[in-house]
Amino acid sequence: MKFTDFLTKDCCVMDLKAETKEDAIRELAGVMASRGLITDTDDFIKHIFEREHLGSTGIGNHVAIPHCPTRSVKDLAIGFGRSSRGIDFSAVDGKEVNYIFLMGTHPEHLGLYLKFLAGLSRLLADHAFYSEFSGVGSPEELIAVFSKYEK
Amino acid sequence: MAIKHVMVAVGAFSNSLVPAKYAIALSKQLQARLTAVHVINEKVLHDLLKSRVFVEIEARQYQRDLEEQAGLFMERMQKLAQEKRVALETVIIRGEISVEVVKKAQELQADILVMGELKEVFSTRDFFYDEGERLFRRNCCPVLVVKNPVQVETLFNEV
Numbered sequence: 360m361k362f363t364d365f366l367t368k369d370c371c372v373m374d375l376k377a378e379t380k381e382d383a384i385r386e387l388a389g390v391m392a393s394r395g396l397i398t399d400t401d402d403f404i405k406h407i408f409e410r411e412h413l414g415s416t417g418i419g420n421h422v423a424i425p426h427c428p429t430r431s432v433k434d435l436a437i438g439f440g441r442s443s444r445g446i447d448f449s450a451v452d453g454k455e456v457n458y459i460f461l462m463g464t465h466p467e468h469l470g471l472y473l474k475f476l477a478g479l480s481r482l483l484a485d486h487a488f489y490s491e492f493s494g495v496g497s498p499e500e501l502i503a504v505f506s507k508y509e510k
Numbered sequence: 511m512a513i514k515h516v517m518v519a520v521g522a523f524s525n526s527l528v529p530a531k532y533a534i535a536l537s538k539q540l541q542a543r544l545t546a547v548h549v550i551n552e553k554v555l556h557d558l559l560k561s562r563v564f565v566e567i568e569a570r571q572y573q574r575d576l577e578e579q580a581g582l583f584m585e586r587m588q589k590l591a592q593e594k595r596v597a598l599e600t601v602i603i604r605g606e607i608s609v610e611v612v613k614k615a616q617e618l619q620a621d622i623l624v625m626g627e628l629k630e631v632f633s634t635r636d637f638f639y640d641e642g643e644r645l646f647r648r649n650c651c652p653v654l655v656v657k658n659p660v661q662v663e664t665l666f667n668e669v
Contacts, residue, residue: 413567418562468523477554480557481557
Protein backbone atom coordinates (compact mmCIF):
# COMPACT_ATOMS: atom_id res chain seq x y z
CA MET A 360 0.00 0.00 0.00
CA LYS A 361 1.27 3.43 -0.93
CA PHE A 362 0.45 6.85 0.53
CA THR A 363 -1.01 7.88 -2.85
CA ASP A 364 -3.46 4.97 -2.70
CA PHE A 365 -5.16 6.96 0.04
CA LEU A 366 -4.37 10.58 -0.86
CA THR A 367 -6.83 11.29 -3.65
CA LYS A 368 -7.28 14.52 -5.58
CA ASP A 369 -10.90 14.94 -4.51
CA CYS A 370 -9.73 15.19 -0.88
CA CYS A 371 -7.18 17.92 -1.62
CA VAL A 372 -8.33 21.49 -1.01
CA MET A 373 -5.82 23.85 -2.58
CA ASP A 374 -7.34 27.02 -1.14
CA LEU A 375 -8.82 26.55 2.31
CA LYS A 376 -11.39 29.17 3.25
CA ALA A 377 -10.91 28.64 6.99
CA GLU A 378 -8.94 31.16 9.01
CA THR A 379 -8.59 29.20 12.24
CA LYS A 380 -7.19 25.79 13.08
CA GLU A 381 -10.60 24.52 14.23
CA ASP A 382 -12.38 25.73 11.09
CA ALA A 383 -9.67 24.30 8.85
CA ILE A 384 -10.08 20.88 10.46
CA ARG A 385 -13.87 21.13 10.11
CA GLU A 386 -13.58 22.21 6.46
CA LEU A 387 -11.25 19.35 5.53
CA ALA A 388 -13.22 16.79 7.54
CA GLY A 389 -16.36 17.91 5.68
CA VAL A 390 -14.69 17.26 2.33
CA MET A 391 -13.47 13.84 3.48
CA ALA A 392 -16.93 12.96 4.79
CA SER A 393 -18.54 14.00 1.51
CA ARG A 394 -16.25 11.49 -0.24
CA GLY A 395 -17.41 8.76 2.10
CA LEU A 396 -14.15 8.41 4.06
CA ILE A 397 -15.71 9.37 7.39
CA THR A 398 -18.90 7.87 8.76
CA ASP A 399 -19.47 10.24 11.71
CA THR A 400 -17.96 13.67 11.08
CA ASP A 401 -18.76 15.14 14.52
CA ASP A 402 -17.15 12.20 16.29
CA PHE A 403 -14.10 12.35 14.02
CA ILE A 404 -13.65 16.09 14.66
CA LYS A 405 -14.10 15.52 18.41
CA HIS A 406 -11.26 12.97 18.39
CA ILE A 407 -9.03 15.25 16.31
CA PHE A 408 -9.63 18.15 18.72
CA GLU A 409 -8.93 15.90 21.73
CA ARG A 410 -5.58 15.00 20.16
CA GLU A 411 -4.82 18.70 19.54
CA HIS A 412 -5.42 19.37 23.24
CA LEU A 413 -2.47 17.07 24.05
CA GLY A 414 -0.18 19.29 22.00
CA SER A 415 -0.15 20.96 18.62
CA THR A 416 0.34 18.81 15.54
CA GLY A 417 1.97 21.79 13.85
CA ILE A 418 5.33 20.04 13.33
CA GLY A 419 7.10 23.09 11.95
CA ASN A 420 8.08 24.37 8.52
CA HIS A 421 4.46 25.48 7.85
CA VAL A 422 3.08 21.93 8.14
CA ALA A 423 0.48 20.41 10.47
CA ILE A 424 -0.61 16.79 10.64
CA PRO A 425 -3.73 16.57 12.82
CA HIS A 426 -4.50 12.89 13.28
CA CYS A 427 -6.31 10.28 15.35
CA PRO A 428 -7.51 6.69 15.33
CA THR A 429 -11.29 6.40 15.54
CA ARG A 430 -14.06 4.07 14.49
CA SER A 431 -15.65 7.04 12.70
CA VAL A 432 -13.21 6.44 9.84
CA LYS A 433 -14.00 3.63 7.43
CA ASP A 434 -10.46 2.48 6.64
CA LEU A 435 -7.66 5.00 6.50
CA ALA A 436 -8.51 8.57 5.53
CA ILE A 437 -6.22 11.34 4.36
CA GLY A 438 -7.17 14.89 3.42
CA PHE A 439 -4.89 17.72 2.38
CA GLY A 440 -5.56 21.42 2.69
CA ARG A 441 -3.48 24.43 1.72
CA SER A 442 -3.98 27.89 3.11
CA SER A 443 -2.22 30.68 1.27
CA ARG A 444 -2.77 33.18 4.11
CA GLY A 445 -1.54 30.77 6.81
CA ILE A 446 -3.25 29.53 9.97
CA ASP A 447 -2.16 29.78 13.58
CA PHE A 448 -1.67 26.17 14.75
CA SER A 449 0.58 26.98 17.73
CA ALA A 450 3.22 25.10 15.77
CA VAL A 451 6.48 24.03 17.42
CA ASP A 452 8.47 26.64 15.48
CA GLY A 453 5.85 29.38 15.97
CA LYS A 454 5.33 29.73 12.21
CA GLU A 455 1.91 29.84 10.61
CA VAL A 456 0.72 26.66 8.94
CA ASN A 457 0.08 26.59 5.20
CA TYR A 458 -0.14 22.84 4.64
CA ILE A 459 -2.44 20.54 6.58
CA PHE A 460 -2.62 16.77 6.31
CA LEU A 461 -5.70 15.56 8.17
CA MET A 462 -5.39 11.84 8.88
CA GLY A 463 -7.59 9.32 10.59
CA THR A 464 -7.71 5.58 10.78
CA HIS A 465 -10.00 2.83 11.90
CA PRO A 466 -8.15 1.06 14.77
CA GLU A 467 -7.94 -2.07 12.60
CA HIS A 468 -5.40 -0.28 10.37
CA LEU A 469 -3.21 1.16 13.12
CA GLY A 470 0.01 -0.40 11.80
CA LEU A 471 -0.39 1.01 8.29
CA TYR A 472 -1.45 4.39 9.67
CA LEU A 473 1.68 4.65 11.84
CA LYS A 474 3.80 3.67 8.86
CA PHE A 475 2.18 6.40 6.71
CA LEU A 476 2.55 9.03 9.44
CA ALA A 477 6.24 8.18 9.80
CA GLY A 478 6.73 8.10 6.02
CA LEU A 479 5.00 11.46 5.59
CA SER A 480 7.07 13.16 8.27
CA ARG A 481 10.22 11.68 6.73
CA LEU A 482 9.28 13.02 3.28
CA LEU A 483 8.43 16.46 4.62
CA ALA A 484 11.90 16.66 6.19
CA ASP A 485 13.47 15.98 2.78
CA HIS A 486 14.49 19.36 1.30
CA ALA A 487 14.13 18.25 -2.33
CA PHE A 488 10.65 16.90 -1.70
CA TYR A 489 9.54 19.93 0.31
CA SER A 490 10.75 22.29 -2.38
CA GLU A 491 8.64 20.56 -5.04
CA PHE A 492 5.70 19.93 -2.72
CA SER A 493 5.43 23.58 -1.66
CA GLY A 494 5.37 24.71 -5.30
CA VAL A 495 2.44 22.61 -6.54
CA GLY A 496 -0.59 24.35 -7.96
CA SER A 497 -3.19 21.61 -8.24
CA PRO A 498 -4.23 18.33 -6.59
CA GLU A 499 -2.91 16.47 -9.65
CA GLU A 500 0.52 18.07 -9.21
CA LEU A 501 0.49 17.30 -5.51
CA ILE A 502 -0.23 13.62 -6.13
CA ALA A 503 2.40 13.55 -8.87
CA VAL A 504 5.05 14.85 -6.45
CA PHE A 505 4.16 12.22 -3.84
CA SER A 506 4.18 9.52 -6.53
CA LYS A 507 7.59 10.66 -7.71
CA TYR A 508 9.11 10.45 -4.24
CA GLU A 509 7.49 7.13 -3.51
CA LYS A 510 9.53 5.73 -6.38
CA MET B 511 17.73 -32.47 8.73
CA ALA B 512 14.28 -32.70 10.28
CA ILE B 513 12.25 -29.56 10.87
CA LYS B 514 11.72 -29.67 14.62
CA HIS B 515 10.89 -26.06 15.33
CA VAL B 516 8.63 -23.82 13.23
CA MET B 517 8.55 -20.12 13.97
CA VAL B 518 5.91 -17.82 12.51
CA ALA B 519 6.10 -14.03 12.42
CA VAL B 520 2.66 -12.49 12.82
CA GLY B 521 1.13 -9.04 12.87
CA ALA B 522 -1.96 -8.23 14.88
CA PHE B 523 -4.61 -8.18 12.20
CA SER B 524 -6.71 -10.62 10.21
CA ASN B 525 -4.26 -10.88 7.29
CA SER B 526 -1.80 -12.55 9.69
CA LEU B 527 -4.24 -15.43 10.12
CA VAL B 528 -3.03 -16.83 6.79
CA PRO B 529 0.61 -17.47 7.86
CA ALA B 530 -0.66 -18.38 11.35
CA LYS B 531 -2.96 -21.12 10.01
CA TYR B 532 -0.29 -22.36 7.63
CA ALA B 533 2.25 -22.60 10.46
CA ILE B 534 -0.22 -24.50 12.64
CA ALA B 535 -0.93 -26.96 9.80
CA LEU B 536 2.78 -27.34 9.07
CA SER B 537 3.64 -27.98 12.72
CA LYS B 538 0.83 -30.50 13.00
CA GLN B 539 2.03 -32.41 9.94
CA LEU B 540 5.69 -32.30 10.96
CA GLN B 541 4.93 -32.75 14.67
CA ALA B 542 7.23 -29.79 15.20
CA ARG B 543 7.37 -27.25 17.99
CA LEU B 544 5.56 -24.02 17.08
CA THR B 545 6.37 -20.48 18.22
CA ALA B 546 4.51 -17.35 17.10
CA VAL B 547 6.39 -14.07 17.37
CA HIS B 548 4.91 -10.60 17.26
CA VAL B 549 6.99 -7.45 17.48
CA ILE B 550 5.55 -4.16 18.69
CA ASN B 551 7.14 -1.73 16.24
CA GLU B 552 8.76 0.72 18.64
CA LYS B 553 10.95 2.23 15.94
CA VAL B 554 8.01 3.86 14.19
CA LEU B 555 6.77 5.34 17.49
CA HIS B 556 10.26 6.64 18.23
CA ASP B 557 10.48 8.20 14.74
CA LEU B 558 7.11 9.90 15.19
CA LEU B 559 8.14 11.31 18.56
CA LYS B 560 11.40 12.57 17.10
CA SER B 561 9.63 14.29 14.22
CA ARG B 562 7.16 15.80 16.73
CA VAL B 563 4.12 14.28 15.07
CA PHE B 564 3.51 12.50 18.39
CA VAL B 565 3.68 13.72 21.94
CA GLU B 566 4.91 11.40 24.72
CA ILE B 567 1.52 10.61 26.23
CA GLU B 568 0.15 9.80 22.79
CA ALA B 569 3.04 7.46 21.91
CA ARG B 570 2.49 5.60 25.19
CA GLN B 571 -1.20 5.22 24.37
CA TYR B 572 -0.38 3.85 20.90
CA GLN B 573 2.07 1.43 22.48
CA ARG B 574 -0.65 0.18 24.84
CA ASP B 575 -3.10 -0.16 21.93
CA LEU B 576 -0.56 -2.10 19.88
CA GLU B 577 0.18 -4.39 22.84
CA GLU B 578 -3.53 -5.00 23.41
CA GLN B 579 -4.10 -5.81 19.73
CA ALA B 580 -1.10 -8.17 19.75
CA GLY B 581 -2.43 -9.94 22.86
CA LEU B 582 -5.86 -10.38 21.27
CA PHE B 583 -4.33 -11.78 18.10
CA MET B 584 -2.23 -14.26 20.05
CA GLU B 585 -5.34 -15.42 21.97
CA ARG B 586 -7.09 -15.96 18.66
CA MET B 587 -4.15 -17.93 17.30
CA GLN B 588 -3.94 -19.97 20.48
CA LYS B 589 -7.57 -21.07 19.98
CA LEU B 590 -6.83 -22.09 16.38
CA ALA B 591 -3.81 -24.11 17.54
CA GLN B 592 -5.85 -25.80 20.29
CA GLU B 593 -8.48 -26.68 17.70
CA LYS B 594 -5.77 -28.66 15.87
CA ARG B 595 -4.19 -29.98 19.08
CA VAL B 596 -0.96 -28.13 18.41
CA ALA B 597 0.99 -26.65 21.32
CA LEU B 598 1.72 -23.01 20.62
CA GLU B 599 4.24 -20.79 22.38
CA THR B 600 3.65 -17.08 21.88
CA VAL B 601 6.22 -14.32 22.17
CA ILE B 602 5.51 -10.58 22.09
CA ILE B 603 8.57 -8.36 21.99
CA ARG B 604 9.29 -4.69 21.37
CA GLY B 605 11.68 -3.18 18.90
CA GLU B 606 12.39 -3.16 15.19
CA ILE B 607 10.46 -6.01 13.55
CA SER B 608 13.11 -7.44 11.23
CA VAL B 609 15.85 -7.20 13.87
CA GLU B 610 13.88 -8.76 16.72
CA VAL B 611 12.39 -11.66 14.73
CA VAL B 612 15.81 -12.62 13.36
CA LYS B 613 17.28 -12.48 16.89
CA LYS B 614 14.46 -14.60 18.29
CA ALA B 615 14.76 -17.17 15.49
CA GLN B 616 18.46 -17.56 16.30
CA GLU B 617 17.90 -17.63 20.06
CA LEU B 618 15.21 -20.31 19.84
CA GLN B 619 17.04 -22.19 17.07
CA ALA B 620 14.08 -22.19 14.72
CA ASP B 621 14.51 -24.48 11.72
CA ILE B 622 12.16 -22.51 9.51
CA LEU B 623 10.53 -19.09 9.62
CA VAL B 624 7.00 -18.76 8.23
CA MET B 625 5.84 -15.29 7.25
CA GLY B 626 3.00 -13.64 5.35
CA GLU B 627 3.07 -12.64 1.74
CA LEU B 628 5.45 -9.82 0.90
CA LYS B 629 3.86 -6.61 -0.26
CA GLU B 630 4.12 -5.66 -3.88
CA VAL B 631 7.33 -3.71 -4.31
CA PHE B 632 6.73 -0.41 -6.04
CA SER B 633 10.09 1.17 -5.58
CA THR B 634 13.64 0.76 -4.42
CA ARG B 635 12.58 2.73 -1.35
CA ASP B 636 10.30 -0.19 -0.40
CA PHE B 637 13.32 -2.47 -0.24
CA PHE B 638 14.80 -0.26 2.44
CA TYR B 639 11.73 0.61 4.47
CA ASP B 640 9.47 -2.44 4.27
CA GLU B 641 9.96 -4.57 7.37
CA GLY B 642 8.75 -7.72 5.60
CA GLU B 643 11.42 -7.31 2.93
CA ARG B 644 14.08 -6.73 5.55
CA LEU B 645 13.00 -9.76 7.55
CA PHE B 646 12.95 -11.95 4.45
CA ARG B 647 16.50 -10.91 3.54
CA ARG B 648 18.04 -10.77 7.00
CA ASN B 649 16.81 -14.02 8.47
CA CYS B 650 19.40 -16.78 8.78
CA CYS B 651 17.26 -19.94 8.69
CA PRO B 652 15.09 -20.88 5.67
CA VAL B 653 12.08 -18.62 5.16
CA LEU B 654 8.71 -19.81 3.91
CA VAL B 655 6.50 -17.08 2.45
CA VAL B 656 2.82 -18.05 2.61
CA LYS B 657 0.60 -17.20 -0.36
CA ASN B 658 -2.89 -18.08 -1.53
CA PRO B 659 -5.26 -17.70 1.45
CA VAL B 660 -7.85 -20.04 -0.13
CA GLN B 661 -5.34 -22.88 -0.39
CA VAL B 662 -4.17 -22.22 3.17
CA GLU B 663 -7.75 -22.37 4.45
CA THR B 664 -8.26 -25.73 2.71
CA LEU B 665 -5.02 -27.09 4.15
CA PHE B 666 -5.92 -25.87 7.64
CA ASN B 667 -9.35 -27.51 7.45
CA GLU B 668 -7.86 -30.78 6.25
CA VAL B 669 -5.21 -31.34 8.93
